[in-house]
Amino acid sequence: MSRIEASFQTLRKSGRRGFVPFVSAGDPNLATSKEIVLALAQNGADIIELGVPFTDPMADGPTIQASSQRALNNGTTLADILQMVRDLRREIETPIVLFSYLNPLYRYGFEKLAADAADAGVDGVLVTDAVDEAAFVISSVLDGHSLDLISLVAPTTSDERLERIAANGTGFIYAVSRSGVTGAQAESSSSAENLVRRVRKFTGLPVAVGFGISTRQQVEDVWKYADAAVVGSAIVAEVERSLAEGNTVERVTGFVRGLLPTVANLATEI
Amino acid sequence: MTNYEPNEQGYWGDYGGRYVPETLVAPIDELTEAYYTYRDDAGFRAEIDGLLKDFVGRPSPLYFAERLTQQLGGAKIYLKREDLNHTGAHKINNCVGQILLARRMGKKRIIAETGAGQHGVATATVCAHFGLECVVYMGTEDMRRQELNVFRMRLMGTEVRGVESGSKTLKDAINEALRDWVTNVDSTYYLLGSALGPHPYPLMVRDFQSIIGREARAQIMEKEGRLPDLVMACVGGGSNAIGLFHDFLNDDSVKMIGVEAGGRSMDLGEHAARFAGASAVGILQGTKSYLLQDEHGQIGSTHSVSAGLDYASVGPEHAFLHDRERVSYTSASDEEALAAFQLLSETEGIIPALETAHAIAQVVKTAPEMAKDSIIVVNLSGRGDKDVHTVAELLRSKA
Numbered sequence: 001m002s003r004i005e006a007s008f009q010t011l012r013k014s015g016r017r018g019f020v021p022f023v024s025a026g027d028p029n030l031a032t033s034k035e036i037v038l039a040l041a042q043n044g045a046d047i048i049e050l051g052v053p054f055t056d057p058m059a060d061g062p063t064i065q066a067s068s069q070r071a072l073n074n075g076t077t078l079a080d081i082l083q084m085v086r087d088l089r090r091e092i093e094t095p096i097v098l099f100s101y102l103n104p105l106y107r108y109g110f111e112k113l114a115a116d117a118a119d120a121g122v123d124g125v126l127v128t129d130a131v132d133e134a135a136f137v138i139s140s141v142l143d144g145h146s147l148d149l150i151s152l153v154a155p156t157t158s159d160e161r162l163e164r165i166a167a168n169g170t171g172f173i174y175a176v177s178r179s180g181v182t183g184a185q186a187e188s189s190s191s192a193e194n195l196v197r198r199v200r201k202f203t204g205l206p207v208a209v210g211f212g213i214s215t216r217q218q219v220e221d222v223w224k225y226a227d228a229a230v231v232g233s234a235i236v237a238e239v240e241r242s243l244a245e246g247n248t249v250e251r252v253t254g255f256v257r258g259l260l261p262t263v264a265n266l267a268t269e270i
Numbered sequence: 271m272t273n274y275e276p277n278e279q280g281y282w283g284d285y286g287g288r289y290v291p292e293t294l295v296a297p298i299d300e301l302t303e304a305y306y307t308y309r310d311d312a313g314f315r316a317e318i319d320g321l322l323k324d325f326v327g328r329p330s331p332l333y334f335a336e337r338l339t340q341q342l343g344g345a346k347i348y349l350k351r352e353d354l355n356h357t358g359a360h361k362i363n364n365c366v367g368q369i370l371l372a373r374r375m376g377k378k379r380i381i382a383e384t385g386a387g388q389h390g391v392a393t394a395t396v397c398a399h400f401g402l403e404c405v406v407y408m409g410t411e412d413m414r415r416q417e418l419n420v421f422r423m424r425l426m427g428t429e430v431r432g433v434e435s436g437s438k439t440l441k442d443a444i445n446e447a448l449r450d451w452v453t454n455v456d457s458t459y460y461l462l463g464s465a466l467g468p469h470p471y472p473l474m475v476r477d478f479q480s481i482i483g484r485e486a487r488a489q490i491m492e493k494e495g496r497l498p499d500l501v502m503a504c505v506g507g508g509s510n511a512i513g514l515f516h517d518f519l520n521d522d523s524v525k526m527i528g529v530e531a532g533g534r535s536m537d538l539g540e541h542a543a544r545f546a547g548a549s550a551v552g553i554l555q556g557t558k559s560y561l562l563q564d565e566h567g568q569i570g571s572t573h574s575v576s577a578g579l580d581y582a583s584v585g586p587e588h589a590f591l592h593d594r595e596r597v598s599y600t601s602a603s604d605e606e607a608l609a610a611f612q613l614l615s616e617t618e619g620i621i622p623a624l625e626t627a628h629a630i631a632q633v634v635k636t637a638p639e640m641a642k643d644s645i646i647v648v649n650l651s652g653r654g655d656k657d658v659h660t661v662a663e664l665l666r667s668k669a
Contacts, residue, residue, distance in 0.1 A: 055569040056441065056554060058448045059291040065435060077566045102289055102553045107567025129289045129553070133279065156296035156455055165292075179293050180453040 003095040003123045004148055004171040007046050008206040008227060018046035018228030019219070019260055020208050021235050022099060023252075024067040025050045025084060026076025028239060032248050033071075034084050036239070039253045041094040044260045046228065047172075047208075049126070050085070052078055052100035059128045061183030063233040066240065078108050082120040089121035097124040097150055097171075102134070110138060114145040124148035124171045139168050150174050153199060155191040166203035173199055175226065177211045183233045184214035193225045216259050231259065271520050274587070280469020281558075283593065285586035288468035289553045294448075297455045302470045304375050309477065314370065321366045322481065325399065326356045328363075330482075332489035332647070337617040338633075345499065345640035347633060349620070349650040350486045350514060359623065359652030360482060360510045361392040361463060367478035368461045369396040377459035379403045383447040385412055385440030385506065386578035386625060387419025388652055389463030394428035404428040407446040411438035412577045418656050437571045440506075440581045444555050464507025465585035468556030472585050479513025486647055487517050494645055500636065502527045503649035504628040505599065506542070506578045508585035510651035519596065528588060529632045531574035532601035538562060542572040544584040545592055545599040554582065559589040575604035575664070576624035576657075602631035610634055611654065611661060623652035624660065 001009070011018050021040045025033050040048055053071035057064060078100075085096055098117065105113050105127065117125065124147055130138055139149035148171030153162055156179060166173060177192035178185075192209050199207050209222045210230025222229040238255045242248040280286045288298055308314040322328040331354065335347045352360040372380060380397050383406070384390030390406040397404035406423055410432040413420050423430050436442040444467070451460045465475045483501075490498055501518055503511035505528040518524040533541030543549075544560040552561035554569060562570035562582040574580040591597040602610070610630035615621045622630060629648050637646060654661075 054567075055436065056445055058445045058555065059293075059452065061449070072568060103561070103563070103569070104567035106553055107550070107563065107565070128291055129556075131288070131290065131292055131295055134287070134289060152292045154291070154293040154296075156293050158296065161295065176293060179455050181449045 002146065002148060002171065003093065004047060007095050008172065011046060011227070017223035017226070018208065019044050020047045020049060020210070020228050020230040021045050021256065022049040022051060022230060022232030023235060023239070024053055024064065024071050025081040026053060026071030026074060027067045027236070028070055028243060028248060029074050030076060030080055030084055034088060035249045036252050037088055038091060039249050040256060041092040043253055043256045045094055047095045047097060049097045049099045049230065049232070050081060052081060052098055052104055054101040054104055057101060059181055061181040061233060063184070063237050063240065064182050067236045078104055078113070082116050082122070085122050086120040095123040096121065097126055098122055099126045100128070102127055102129050110141045114141045114147055118145035118147055122147065124150045126150040126152065126174060128152070136168060152176055153195065155179060155195050159198060162199055163202045166199065166205065169203070169205060172206040172208050172227065173203065174230065175199060175207050175209045177209050177213065180211065182211055184237065185212040192222070196226050219259060274516070274519055276469065276473055280473065282587045282590035284551070285557070285559050285589040286469055286472060287558050288556055289558065290468050290556050291452060293452050293455060297451070298468055300375070304371060305470050305474050308371060308374060314374070317370055318367050322363065326362050326366060327354065328481065329485045330354050332486055332493065334493070335618050338614065339637070341617055342634060342637040344637040344642060345644040345646045347637055348490065348498070348645065348647045350482060350647060352482060352510065352649060352651050353620070353622065353626070353653035357388070357392045357395050358655065359388040359392070360479060360513060360649070361389040362395065363481055363513065364463065364475050364478040364509060365389070365392040365396045365461065368474065369400060369402070372459035372461065373400065375459065377457065379405070379454065379458045380461050381405045381407070381447050381450050381458055382461045382463060383407045383440065383443035384463065385443065385580060386576065386623070387412065387416035387423070387656060388578065388623070390428070390430070391419050391422050393461050393463070394423040394426040397428060398426040405450065406430050407433050407443040407450070409433045409438035409440065409442050412440065412443070415577050415660055416656055417659070439572070439577065441555070441569070448555065464509040465512050465587060466507040466555065466557060466583065472557065472587055475509050476512045476516060476587060479509050480516040482510065482513040482649060483515060483517030486514060490645065490647060497521055497524055498645040498647040499523070499640065500525045500527065500644070500646045501648070502529065502629050502632055502646060504529045504579060504625050504651060505584060505588060506531070506581050506625060508588045510649050512585060512587055514647070514649040515597065526597040527632060527636070528597050528599045529628045530599060530601040531576060531579035531628060532603040532606070533573040534604055538564065539571045540573050541601065542574045542580050542582070543601040544582070546601055557583070557586050559583050559586045560592070575607060575660070576628065578623070578625040579628060600632060602628040606631040608661065608664060611657070620650070621654035621658070622650060623654050624657045626651045
């Protein structure tokens with residue numbers, strides 16, 4: 001059983017829903033990034049999404065754009081990120097998903113990436129701008145190394161596509177809550193619940209909902225109908241706010257504890 | 271006869287396709303279906319032809335550049351005068367086609383990106399013509415370089431949104447337009463300006479621009495009674511070039527040269543010559559093509575004196591034509607383009623756009639090596655009014 005599958009099984013057994021934080025690898029630097037991941041793992045993260053920075057993140061809002069740029073400015077590469085995962089694997093078992101645009105992976109080489117990522121301890125890969133046949137090619141390569149291809153679905157995705165995407169996906173399905181780029185927003189989206197219901201017609205895979213989730217209330221709303229909530233930009237924004245003082249890990253930890261009081265309490269009780 | 275149609279997935283050989291976030295698949299499917307429905311529809315074509323004639327002023331002349339020919343002392347040089355179109359460049363051809371498609375699709379809000387501002391102006395123009403809401407994304411560096419075009423767009427009621435990310439040029443404007451589209455998928459039509467982006471844009475833009483080559487072919491037959499030996503154009507995304515080349519692709523006797531921006535030097539970041547070595551195949555902004563990038567797959571910054579050629583990737587059909595060696599791609603430096611800008615102004619009384627000046631710079635190199643009875647057709651893709659400020663500054667700093 002893959003670590004991602006095991007993670008959702010544990011959640012189901014304990015009647016809990018999952019928390020999936022996202023951070024850009026290498027922001028503000030690789031060493032701090034690793035500390036952030038450790039803190040997230042210790043504070044309720046069930047799966048961690050590690051963003052691979054890219055110069056042209058067309059699906060991302062300003063917060064993650066700026067974060068990617070900071071990571072690139074200090075020279076973060078895919079090889080560095082894989083090394084970071086290798087180091088993390090000495091300390092944590094939390095599943096790790098690489099979240100990337102296609103070109104850095106394409107340049108690295110899919111086959112080499114799949115082999116190196118599996119070897120480093122990565123559990124899954126999500127590619128923002130690969131759909132249709134491009135996604136099929138990637139999933140077959142990843143499959144050869146027992147890595148999950150996490151597929152994105154959106155409110156605009158037709159039922160016909162949902163069926164095909166669900167059949168091609170493994171690990172979990174990432175449901176984009178609304179049409180738009182990544183980034184915090186005040187209101188929860190009603191389109192997400194409808195989308196999750198549609199996805200479930202075609203697959204038994206767990207469904208995580210992301211894009212625009214930044215508050216405890218929103219996480220709790222998502223938990224009513226989905227298996228996990230993804231929080232990205234709101235955490236990355238904390239990294240950005242910490243830059244002047246340099247208390248990044250404390251700041252992110254504090255934010256996540258506020259976001260997930262229940263989980264944080266659980267962690268301290270244990 | 272080679273068929274230059276892309277396959278159903280939008281690939282010419284290995285190049286093209288649609289690499290987009292899942293949210294954009296549905297609107298792109300809708301667009302693709304609409305385009306294939308109307309592509310050969312007689313009513314649609316007639317409406318395009320009517321606007322091109324009466325609103326744009328087509329056909330554009332094919333002009334014999336006699337003094338330039340004499341001065342260079344080789345091939346006869348003909349200029350396809352796209353600069354004489356309404357709004358001053360070839361860009362309007364594509365905008366007329368796409369705006370009519372957008373209307374048939376019932377879209378009320380139009381967005382576009384622009385580099386040099388010519389596509390932005392052409393989009394603003396067709397939106398004003400049809401009374402549609404229009405938002406144009408433009409890098410702030412380009413807004414500085416092309417102040418006049420920013421003013422023209424605003425004058426026609428378009429909202430110009432400055433883009434501060436990345437190098438603040440065309441690539442960043444496209445990112446921002448894609449972000450707008452992904453957020454407003456239902457209401458919005460993205461009127462992309464070059465033979466770039468996800469399928470069906472490279473095909474659609476090529477089709478709408480291929481009027482250039484069709485006219486040029488008929489005009490040169492009328493004037494010279496034969497096909498040209500060489501056709502040439504500058505290549506940014508590649509829409510004016512593919513527009514001129516398309517109708518000649520199956521004429522083996524017609525050689526073709528596409529001219530990229532050589533910038534200041536051939537170091538990564540100093541030019542926009544995608545076929546010149548330092549680049550590799552990759553995926554950017556929805557399409558697979560040649561791409562200026564570093565060893566980690568991060569997109570390289572680019573430089574050109576001309577905003578319209580200042581882009582890290584190139585249309586996928588050009589990548590295909592490059593690999594098949596149907597078109598030769600070369601580059602002209604900032605310096606050479608500037609010299610050609612002055613040369614054409616002085617010898618012919620035609621001030622070309624700085625983009626177009628790159629093609630003229632290649633004419634200067636090639637024409638003298640050709641026999642006097644040979645014929646070159648070069649696409650004079652745009653007029654240079656928008657660039658006089660930049661050129662004045664550059665000449666002052668050289669003096």
